[in-house]
Amino acid sequence: MPGFSLTPPADYLLPRDYCSYGYFLLFPNHWSVREQALTRPLRLSGGVVGIRVTQPRRAGAPLKIETSRTLARDEREEARTQITRMLRLDEDDRSIAEFHRLDGRWKKTGRGRVSRSPTLFEDVVKTVTSCNVTWPGTVQMNRRLCEVLGAPVPDKPDAARTFPDAARLARTRPQTLRARCRVGYRDQRLVELARLFRTPASRGGLNVARLEDPATPDDEVHEMLIDLPGVGPYAAANIMQLLGRYARLPLDTESVRHGRSLLGYKGSSAQVMKKVHSHYAPFGPHAFRSYWLEMWEFYESKHGPAWTWERDSTGKMFTAAQLKKA
Known part of the structure; x- marks a missing residue:
């Protein structure tokens, strides 16, 4: 080859x-x-x-x-x-x-990097499809987006199709996304997101270059993200770490589980999230790395190193809620 x-x-x-x-x-x-x-x-x-x-x-x-x-x-x-x-x-x-x-x-394990997608657009869509849904639902949505809207690899009929780009998603009917890709309430929001990525910043579209510029202040990046369709506080913080900005924590139900079971915190979900945030604050610009690697270590303690996970079996059940069923 x-x-x-x-x-x-x-x-x-x-x-x-x-x-x-x-x-x-x-x-x-x-x-x-x-x-x-x-x-x-x-x-x-x-x-x-x-x-x-x-x-x-x-x-x-x-x-x-x-x-x-x-x-x-x-x-x-x-x-x-x-x-x-x-x-x-x-x-x-x-x-x-x-x-x-x-x-x-x-330091001993050398861990610190957190992988992501080849493009920011794919990362944003993957983040939106991971909100308010179980992990198997996220897996299914991303598979269907590729199967329904992705382009094939020439002369490779058995190969996976591409992740749809902004141009393809922008011209897709919301009804198609809901019925065939099973994205639920995200249908219109995903189309709007794609159109913002597709439209030049000078004509009201998203300033992708500004988002990806390391010199852009974190607060400005967060404000730009939080204004996007389908992006709330969790999604904005998660997209920021995917941009290499690790100071903010994307906290969700997994964070509450982590705070209660591993860190020993008690109280309501909101109280536990606040304590989790304070716990990682001393790590400053690397807070997410410390937080995520603890979470990842927990997942691996249940099913072994991630590089031994088969996508279509273990890969569908690595979150805490699914691990309890294993």
Whole structure:
């Protein structure tokens, strides 16, 4: 197969650092436990391409990127950009070392990176489809979005379809999203979101470049996100960590469970959330990392390391509510 290589940060380990957040279990992502390989399609300017990412089992080893077709030079750069974003290769080992100085519990394991999607749009839609629903519902919605609205990989009929881009989602009828993708009340909001991403900022659309600019203040980013259709306080905070801004915590029912069962807090859900927020405040700009890695460690204590989870079995039940049924 054609392809190329990527040099990751010196501490980067693909199984640990990619299998670090629930979105790695959502379509069109597929992690092969047997091969320890990530496969998924990417949408590039020249069309759709399937990719397969592997790494020799040592930190910092070059990542091998296999592609379903030969890429033009500009397409290769697009693929590099999307893969770099998805795997957080733009967070160097100095950033992780800074986190470990604040929270030394994770230094031995080297943990600190939290994976995400190749594009901000996919991250936002995945976040909206994870609110007010069980995890199996989130899994189903993302699978259906790809199956119904995604584009196929040429000459690969069995490969997963792409995640729909903003242009495709913007021209989809809300009724189609509700009936065929099973998104429920999110139908109109997802279309509105897609149209904001699709429309240039100069014409009233979302200023994506401003959102993704590290120089933009956190408060401004939060205000921009909270104004988006379907985005409330939890979703805004979660999208912020997906943007590499870890100071805010996306607190939900899982946070309450964590506060009560692991941190020993008592009281109403609102009281427990307040205590959880205060507990992680000392970690400052890395608060989410400390919080999430504790949560992830709990999930792994039930079913083993995340890189051993099969997407279509264990991957559907890793949240606390589902683990209680296991």
